[in-house]
Amino acid sequence: MSEILYGKNVALNLKEDMKKNIENLKKKNIIPKVAIIRIGEKSDDIAYEKSIIKNCTNLGVNTETYKLEKSVSQNEMLNLIDKLNKDTEVNGILVFRPFPKHLDQELINSSISAKKDIDCMNPLNLEKIFEGKLDGFMPCTAEAVVEMLKYYNINLEGSNVVIINRSMVVGKPLSMMLLSHNATVTICHSKTKKLSSITKNADIVVTAVGKAKMIDEEYFSKDSVVIDVSINVDDNGKLCGDIDYDSVYGKVKAITPVPRGVGSVTTTLLIKNIVDGCIKQNI
Amino acid sequence: MSEILYGKNVALNLKEDMKKNIENLKKKNIIPKVAIIRIGEKSDDIAYEKSIIKNCTNLGVNTETYKLEKSVSQNEMLNLIDKLNKDTEVNGILVFRPFPKHLDQELINSSISAKKDIDCMNPLNLEKIFEGKLDGFMPCTAEAVVEMLKYYNINLEGSNVVIINRSMVVGKPLSMMLLSHNATVTICHSKTKKLSSITKNADIVVTAVGKAKMIDEEYFSKDSVVIDVSINVDDNGKLCGDIDYDSVYGKVKAITPVPRGVGSVTTTLLIKNIVDGCIKQNI
The missing domain is CATH 3.40.50.720 (NAD(P)-binding Rossmann-like Domain)
Structure with a gap:
């Protein structure tokens, strides 16, 4: 016999805590929100996007999706991210990877506010993990x-x-x-x-x-x-x-x-990151 | 029999390349320079400082030392680093660690220009190593x-x-x-x-x-x-x-x-970082 380690139990457990946090935010009239940036129409991306939106909606997390053309320019990307960084209603920014080759991935990663970087793309968040500081966003x-x-x-x-x-x-x-x-x-x-x-x-x-x-x-x-x-x-x-x-x-x-x-646990943690980000941004 | 791996041979080999680079810089009237910041009078630090200055002098690299009181304030440190970041004659900045506890090590690490960070304290340089990009400064x-x-x-x-x-x-x-x-x-x-x-x-x-x-x-x-x-x-x-x-x-x-x-190799690499930094800053 081998013990089977199902993800569902882990996800449910995480969701319990998350629900309490979301309720507490609601009492202050705050609803966590994620901005999703999808470039192009890859079927994997669309399926992932659907699954995130479904999970967010079930938990009471708002979503807004930005669908960009594959030909989107570097500046358009940076301007959009800058706008979302400044938008106090947006608590997390998720950009689907990998990017089209004409975009500078490094530059875009760094441009995402470290405080809204729920998928841990910003080098400052990655470096914290390198140092063993696990109180921030993690992949x-x-x-x-x-x-x-x-x-x-x-x-x-x-x-x-x-x-x-x-x-x-x-x-x-x-x-x-x-x-x-x-x-x-x-x-x-x-x-x-x-x-x-x-x-x-x-x-x-x-x-x-x-x-x-x-x-x-x-x-x-x-x-x-x-x-x-x-x-x-x-x-x-x-x-x-x-x-x-x-x-x-x-x-x-x-x-x-x-x-x-x-x-089964991965998407739950992505949403947890949105909620945790929202809490930190509203302390 | 075990082969004995002496550091001296490795250091000499590195110094050969370094000397050529220093000569080429000299032809353009450029002499690499490091700014050393030492806080307090710890004997280890003083010995390390002496060894760096001696090695730099032998190779034709300029040094300048800033000896700070143990009670130096956060702002004094940051102002000094800012001045050195902007000084085009300074190619590398070396701050001896660890710092007195009243100073915010993280903030100071980040304040050192990534381009002059010869001891790899800036998180952006550390994160590059995490990613496996070995073309920058390394500890x-x-x-x-x-x-x-x-x-x-x-x-x-x-x-x-x-x-x-x-x-x-x-x-x-x-x-x-x-x-x-x-x-x-x-x-x-x-x-x-x-x-x-x-x-x-x-x-x-x-x-x-x-x-x-x-x-x-x-x-x-x-x-x-x-x-x-x-x-x-x-x-x-x-x-x-x-x-x-x-x-x-x-x-x-x-x-x-x-x-x-x-x-025997470590100090040589520190000086190599000064010279390499100088070359990159003067391309």
Whole structure:
């Protein structure tokens, strides 16, 4: 038997706190609001946008969407962000990534007010995480992993955690966050040799590779806790993670399913960031 | 036999390039200059200052020192840094750390122009390292480790590197720099369990613990490359590293001595940062 770490329970728990915060804001006639900036008409972006708006509406968070042409100019982007930075009714700004290549991503990231940067794109917010200061905005996927581990009482202090990902949205911030929780952290990637012998010795393995079912039972021990961040599509068109779930389930201590795992927590944390931002901006 | 990795050779090699750059600047009537800000009269600081001035003078880099009272106010500090930021003759600003507690370290770090931030205190420069962008200023000790490994042709790609330190001047920036060189990186610290079994499996071990001779041969294999960053004082008042050198020498592939190891490279890199900053500011 492996414990199945569903994301839903974690998300519900987070939402309970959030609802109280939203109610308290309402008493002061404040309703949190997020501004979403979408460039172009990518189906992934549209689906993500819909899911955010639905979740926000259910919780009582206002949304406004800015749909920009793919040809939007650098100045138009910067002017819009500047307007939203100054708008006291907007508490969070979310810009879908990646941007079209003619836009300067670095410049745009820095232009988002650090106080409204709910998706943690501003380098000042990222640097805080590098320093281990976890009281600001964090990339939601990395934060979701930590929330999952905390919710299921999985010990971090002194644990060996292996992360297979070195991106700025998952692996790198997550490694710093786990260090702050006193875990010993190993960061692996495509150039890592003998990956399975490294993961086999870990207490916790977090994967965000993006290859359907590439990781099987050979990578784990019976004491492994396995957190699968990826959402891939398998040969039959079904959603799956990096882990070959059917091969691994039953042979490890605990495992997240895909779907219904980490992904369920990520959007909730994005909304939590809007609400937390709203509270800080209205103290 | 273990190969002894002396810092001197690495420093000399770096100085060769630096001398050429300084000569080229001289042809344009430009002499690189660093402003050193020292608060109070700590003997460590005074020794470090002397060593920097001596090294700068030998290479033809100008220095100017600002000696401030321990009671210096926040505003005096910020005004001085602002003046130096604007002074086109000053190419690098070095403020000795740590500061007296009444000063806001974060605010002062951010106030140093990112272009003159030769000791990598500004969060914008640190965040670049977090992202793996290694074309800017880097903390000199972390950079010295990378330069040592590169000079002695120690392969990084796919190698397992264990770092025993998680500070913002060594462990964290070094881990990001090594990731950019495609190493697999493990970050250990005081809460790490079974440290010796982790280091024993590594290709390269970097220690910056600050405890004289705490690490003996049990931590390594015959193929280990051992980089000792610490400079401690042993029971007999002699300088030594974290490694019990006499126990380990001969039983590993390569090892840095203390003194005459990494420390010899660090100051050289600080001066290199002044010169590189000067070049960029005068393009």
